[in-house]
Amino acid sequence: MAWRRQGRLFDAETMLPHHPQLRSHAANPLAVNLEGDLYRVFFSARNSANRSSVGAVDVDVARRKVERVLSEPVIAHGPEGRFDADGISVGCLHKDATGARYILFMGWQAPNNGHWRGDIGRLRLGDDLSLTPDPAGPYIESDTIDPISLSYPWVHRTVDGYLMWYGSTLTWDEGNGEMLHVLREARSEDGINWRRDGKTLPYFPGIAQAFSRPTVAQDSQGVLQMWYSFRGAPGKTYRIGHAVRRPGGEWGLQHLEGGLDVAHEGWDSEMVEYPFVFDHDGQRLMLYNGNGFGRSGFGLAVWEE
Template sequence: MQWQKLGLLYCPEGVHPKLLTHAANPLPILLDGDVYRVFYSGRDEKNRSSVGFVDVDILKREIVYVHDRPVFEHGEENSFYSHGVSIGNWYESNGERYILFMGWQCPPDAHWVGEIGRLALGSDWSLSLDGNLPYMALDNVDPVSLSYPWVLRENDGSYRMWYGSTVTWDAGNGEMLHVINQARSSDAQCWEKEGLAVPYELNLAQAFSRPTVVGSASEGYHMWFSYRSGDKTTYRIGYATSKDGGQWLLRLEDVGIGVSASGWDSEMIEYPFVFAHKGQWFMLYNGNGYGRTGFGLAVRN
């Protein structure tokens, strides 16, 4: 599998004090024709992230509208998203649309922690918090930190989730062990956790983030994600496949996309979002600086 890079689509313009830098975790939702509303996580001067959006013509590779204010801001002090909102993907349940996100907490004199929240996406494209408590909180299965959820609705109406979970902040090589776990639900409300989904290997792939999944039980599944190896190499995009969505095969050598020789994505690439449009698979992704240089587009050959 090879991906052809189509270039940088959007670089942050500092349109609002809450969206001064970064356009991380791009999340496209079709508006009309070839135009997608791409939500992203931008940051303020204190590095706290909120949600903004731009509208993009995917085939023309043009920005057609830039929204000049956030549509959802990080929370107040002591909330589970007090220091940021990093969006995952969107899905429908009971006629409503939702976006899951990683909420950041950075307590004084302690390590940052993440938990998963849920936003309701209104018919007017507004975003509102669906409950003041985490949608998925830390527990005995995931006791350290949670991140970047991805929900997929199966053909039988059930739901699957893949999400990040920290095992330890230091796996012995100075890098955290942060894996991709999985869960199932019949109603997208109550989830049964099933433990590890994607195998990890220390010093090869051990710090995963933001899975993006396409496929079905009848056709098999494909997953792309960010990962770090533990040897001080910055984020790269990885790839895995599964016949049943539960047992995954790590296939880093088949990902078909890497850093460029120069430019906005020459140091790192991360936070992929893969989607189909008019018979083609596209990937939105970030480059240098965890999204500081914006997001770009690639198409599968």
């Protein structure tokens, strides 16, 4: 099993619109089908102060071609003092029992006198593909189980409710100069009220201790597959890892077996990160970022058994 690269779809250094909130990066791509092979891809772009807002492009995934670049942000980062004042990093698309669609995200705070941190927010995705905060404050915030910082969520529908995997910081320094930021699981019957029990996916200090942006798919046998960004000790850059959970079992991390390593050269030769996996026309596809945490844009890969 392996991902076959299809090349870069969107070059953020040359294709971003000339807008002050969308000066650089196209991180955390998320695809929403418009019709046929056409998808609206939302992403997080930055202004000159490194605060991220949400931009979008329309991509034909069959032709591997950008058809339209939206000239303005779909939604900008929050005002000073709000939990997303320093940025919106796109997470996952979630549909509740009523059919309402939401995009969950990481809201950044970077106080002048403290360490950056995050909480999880929620945006209502309108029929016109507009994005509106819902609620205006954090959707899920730090508590006694996750007291430091939260990041990118992924929500998965089950027969009796919902599962969520999300990032949680356990310490800013695991003793080797790198944070310990793990993936945890939460459950909900209604997609609104979540129960967190502190259950953590495996991690390995020095090898895989800083995780981000899980994306999960399920096959016909009930097997869950997860892809995620991971890195180890300081100086190590992101790679895309792979984990599998069979019915009744626990997650087993396979890292680069079924994941994605850097390319030999080019836009994704230094790092690969922030995967978004989705199925289209009988194929499993992955959008992902490359060098510079999305500064170089995003590309496409195809899953081959």
